[in-house]
Amino acid sequence: MNHLLEVDDVSKSFGGHAVVRHVSFVLDAGASLGLVGSNGAGKTTLFRCIAGELPIDSGSILLDGAALPSRPDARARRGIARTFQIVELFGGQTVLDHVLVALQAHQGRQGPWRDLVHGGRTSSSEREKCMNILALVGLADRAEIPATTLSLGDRRAVELARALVGEPRLLLADEPSSGLDGEESRILIRILNRVRKETGVAVILVDHDLGTVKAVADTVIAMDAGAVIAAGSYETVVSNPQVMSSWLGQSS
Numbered sequence: 001m002n003h004l005l006e007v008d009d010v011s012k013s014f015g016g017h018a019v020v021r022h023v024s025f026v027l028d029a030g031a032s033l034g035l036v037g038s039n040g041a042g043k044t045t046l047f048r049c050i051a052g053e054l055p056i057d058s059g060s061i062l063l064d065g066a067a068l069p070s071r072p073d074a075r076a077r078r079g080i081a082r083t084f085q086i087v088e089l090f091g092g093q094t095v096l097d098h099v100l101v102a103l104q105a106h107q108g109r110q111g112p113w114r115d116l117v118h119g120g121r122t123s124s125s126e127r128e129k130c131m132n133i134l135a136l137v138g139l140a141d142r143a144e145i146p147a148t149t150l151s152l153g154d155r156r157a158v159e160l161a162r163a164l165v166g167e168p169r170l171l172l173a174d175e176p177s178s179g180l181d182g183e184e185s186r187i188l189i190r191i192l193n194r195v196r197k198e199t200g201v202a203v204i205l206v207d208h209d210l211g212t213v214k215a216v217a218d219t220v221i222a223m224d225a226g227a228v229i230a231a232g233s234y235e236t237v238v239s240n241p242q243v244m245s246s247w248l249g250q251s252s
Ligand SMILES: Nc1ncnc2c1ncn2[C@@H]1O[C@H](COP(=O)(O)OP(=O)(O)OP(=O)(O)O)[C@@H](O)[C@H]1O
Pocket: 014, 019, 037, 038, 039, 040, 041, 042, 043, 044, 045, 046
């Protein structure tokens, strides 16, 4: 059987500066992988390559053993979703509106905000679907409040809900616990693990917080200066001498 995702010998440079260097790994359906590494190691760039936001220079990225379309929206329809390091919310719009717009954008509809503002062209089944996703991420009781009034932890949950509208098979989560306090991080971990269990989505989690990585990821890979320097169980990777000197020594 094919792996869900096969990243094989992928490299990416910017203006001659190699940012992702010969990266290879596989991920099976429903599995979770932690991706760790110091600032600038190339983690977000690798995500952008997988999501189709950046073309790769060499290597291959396969989903279910097949090549991917180049455009990010087409990759999203093949089942790849991602969250962003910085959460962008729109003033005045409710939490539910944010998820509805993401759903409509995923369906390829034009001008979804305009639809919402002028006449609310959303079906009850779309609303029901979005409410189910909000329930999954623990926000059902706040669906009707403006999203900008939420705490950072809850904003991250909105971001996650938006990524889930297309029923992805692979979720790329870029530092979801960044800036959260201990309790907010614990809530986010519970949400991520619930999403995994309920939907079967495979997750690649980039996080500087080792506790979050340990709590969510089945296996871990560590990157340094664009290359994978260790892979395996959480314990194996964090005790690897190269990882300890290149990353753990500097991490915040
Ligand atoms: N579009 C771009 N053009 C040029 N250089 C870029 C671009 N995007 C990223 N880089 C550079 O590539 C390197 C890796 O960046 P990347 O954002 O992938 O790191 P990261 O591992 O996600 O770091 P962080 O933990 O800080 O988020 C950095 O040196 C960055 O400045």
